[in-house]
Amino acid sequence: MTFDRSIKIAPSILAADFANFGAECEAIEAQGADWVHVDVMDGHFVPNITFGPAMCAAIRPHIKGVMDVHLMISPVDPYIDAFAKAGADVITAHVEAGPHIHRTLQAIRGAGVKAGVALNPGTPASAVADILDMTDLICVMTVNPGFGGQKFIDMTAKIRTLREMIGDRPIHIEIDGGVDPKTAPLVAQAGADVLVAGSAAFKGGSVSNPAPYGENIRAIRAAAEGTYA
Numbered sequence: 001m002t003f004d005r006s007i008k009i010a011p012s013i014l015a016a017d018f019a020n021f022g023a024e025c026e027a028i029e030a031q032g033a034d035w036v037h038v039d040v041m042d043g044h045f046v047p048n049i050t051f052g053p054a055m056c057a058a059i060r061p062h063i064k065g066v067m068d069v070h071l072m073i074s075p076v077d078p079y080i081d082a083f084a085k086a087g088a089d090v091i092t093a094h095v096e097a098g099p100h101i102h103r104t105l106q107a108i109r110g111a112g113v114k115a116g117v118a119l120n121p122g123t124p125a126s127a128v129a130d131i132l133d134m135t136d137l138i139c140v141m142t143v144n145p146g147f148g149g150q151k152f153i154d155m156t157a158k159i160r161t162l163r164e165m166i167g168d169r170p171i172h173i174e175i176d177g178g179v180d181p182k183t184a185p186l187v188a189q190a191g192a193d194v195l196v197a198g199s200a201a202f203k204g205g206s207v208s209n210p211a212p213y214g215e216n217i218r219a220i221r222a223a224a225e226g227t228y229a
């Protein structure tokens with residue numbers, strides 16, 4: 001995985017057909033997805049349950065590019081090796097998920113995986129000030145985590161603060177929740193480079209009719225790139 005700050009669209013398979021994940025990953029990549037975002041929820045850290053490392057391992061052969069695993073689980077540390085072995089390229093843990101985010105990021109990097117840290121809407125940018133050198137990606141949640149299809153919460157001030165804090169470090173800023181062609185320019189202009197999109201990416205398509213996936217991804221990318229600073 002090489003670092004660059006170009007806009008990357010990361011469709012979340014939370015909005016895909018749960019009976020058809022392998023084919024959905026192939027279809028969304030063929031339609032222009034840069035990364036595939038995988039939302040892992042435990043029914044404890046967030047009020048919803050999705051899937052675990054076995055599912056990630058099963059879809060890995062169906063993803064050519066980056067498998068971006070967003071862990072909405074607590075605790076995190078006992079499961080890092082399992083998600084690394086499942087083939088994750090990025091593992092993101094929430095700063096709110098436990099008292100030892102520094103140890104968690106060390107363990108993720110120690111497993112040979114890029115280390116991401118996610119911030120809920122109520123958590124300030126300052127929460128990552130002392131772990132920037134341990135971090136490859138900061139995920140700014142623009143919804144309260146747990147469900148797809150929620151309304152975008154404006155976090156542009158936080159994104160700008162993070163961009164300034166990051167300086168020239170090779171750290172991605174990822175935005176997760178309610179990203180669509182209307183909200184994408186706001187977050188891109190503020191300094192985000194990875195845009196997760198669930199409902200807005202998968203809207204109107206299916207594995208047997210994947211063309212809408214391509215139209216959706218192109219619309220989000222064009223909106224973001226139009227104003228990307």
Ligand SMILES: O=C(CO)[C@H](O)[C@H](O)COP(=O)(O)O
Pocket residue numbers: 012014015037039070072143144145146147148149150176177178179196197198199200
């Ligand atoms: O982490 C998430 C929710 O907790 C999802 O990645 C996110 O909500 C994407 O879905 P949508 O684009 O439909 O909001």
Ligand SMILES: [Fe+2]
Pocket residue numbers: 012037038039070176196
């Ligand atoms: Fe997510």
